[in-house]
Amino acid sequence: MSSADLPQPLRLCLADDDPTSRLMLRVLLRKWGYEVEECCDGCEAFTSLVRDDGPRLAVLDWMMPGMDGAQISRRLREEFPCRQYYLILLTARAEAEYVLPGLRSGADDFISKPFTTAVLQARLEVGFRTLALQSTIAGYAARMQELAETRAVQLVHSDRLATLGTLSASVAHEINNPASFLSVNVQTLEEMWPAVEACVNGQAQERQLEQARALCREMPSMLREMKDGLERIRRITGELRNFSRSDTGRAEPIGPVELGVSLHRALRMCSLRLKGKVEVEVEGDESVRVLADAPRLEQVVVNLVMNAADAMEGCERRCLRIGILTLGGICRLGFQDTGPGVPPALAERIFLPFQSTKSAGQGTGLGLYISRNLVEEFGGTLMLESVEGAGACFVLTLNCAKDGEA
């Protein structure tokens, strides 16, 4: 790593209130190939350094009118913590009582007068090398941050797909049922149609007449069933599409969601897992509107419901009570199960990634970790309030939409 990575020619700020010292230093610095911004007091130096395109390395005299070198260092560090500066203080005294406060103020280096030109030259080289390194590291850090954000988005999506995978049986069942009565009715119509034709053609026998009459009687309810069935299938595919929708980046604009609608949509997706196995009770005002992104909220609810169902597997009583309580603009949603509860040792780690208690292939171990992140994205919280032996209670809090928000 060398200073060749920095914009050339290398620029620095030289601040000294003594014109003679300034002149001497300027001559030297120019000879070494540096571009010099000269400042004759502390304020001028500070102004030069805070400019977006200002120099990032400064040689600052300790004692200056306006602001001294240490003050400049402190303010730069405090006010621009993300910027890389390399600050060298010049002072007439080399005692610790001077050096230490100088370094603590945020200066990187310290040169005491009188100094040899070789020392100054070497220190400047170190300074520019350090700046070059810092800029490389900052570049890496930005790239890492970007990668981490991309991965986080992918992770949320893949967890949702994994959840969807575990729900696929449920979904197939949800579609198969309405498809069944559509299918049965279509076949009934096929069977009966010849009788209707015979009647229209005036060639119907007594039995066909009977069949045609029966069909006329049944037709309205058959049509109704078929419409219902189609509507149910349409709704399920719509929900699936919504649920598996790929995330394009950050959260969608967070809008008010009617809690009950999302809650029941999520429960419907879990219905097969629950049916006949887990009793679900929803208590409280379901019409409350909360600030959330509906598909993500549903992802969280599906996660909590499936977890509860898994936890209660093999228990005598399997009941999941979902209690909604709204108070002071906060909606509290409790998921209380009658399972064995969460052992205290696990409770501490349960929201960390890869803490699955399920065997391989049954869970990503990311469910609760991702759920909590999702909830926090729309300003809510997800916590565990478990009393061992009394079942687990996961508590989701969400902000309520204010009146008038569309």
Add this chain to the structure above:
Amino acid sequence: MSARHLLLVDDEAGIRDSLGRHFRLAGYEVETACDGLEACEKLAKVPYRVVVSDIMMPRMDGIELLRLVRQEYPMTRTVMITGYVSLENALACVRLGADTCVFKPFRDLEELDAAVEAAFVYHEQWERKLLELRGLKEAS
């Protein structure tokens, strides 16, 4: 009880209605129940010869119902229908002696019709034989 009386068990109203209609139009008498428990109550009153039952149902599922029918009503034939096909369920049906297991969404009702028809034929054959035996007994 009429000879061709069957009990249709499904928690899905749309299936009870459509399948019930299908069997009625085919000449069967159909009674329905919405889960295993209701089916048990109805079986206790009328020992239906044929039970057509869904598997996944609340309160009491089809496998439990099948087990109970095996124990309490050995003469009753059972035809299972399911929208959620798992090997586990299919094996349970075989083990508990269901006549067959037909998968929803019934692309073709022939399989179900044939199973129900065969179940009634089975009953009628036995009944005829029992009648003959009884006749022999009375004659002797």
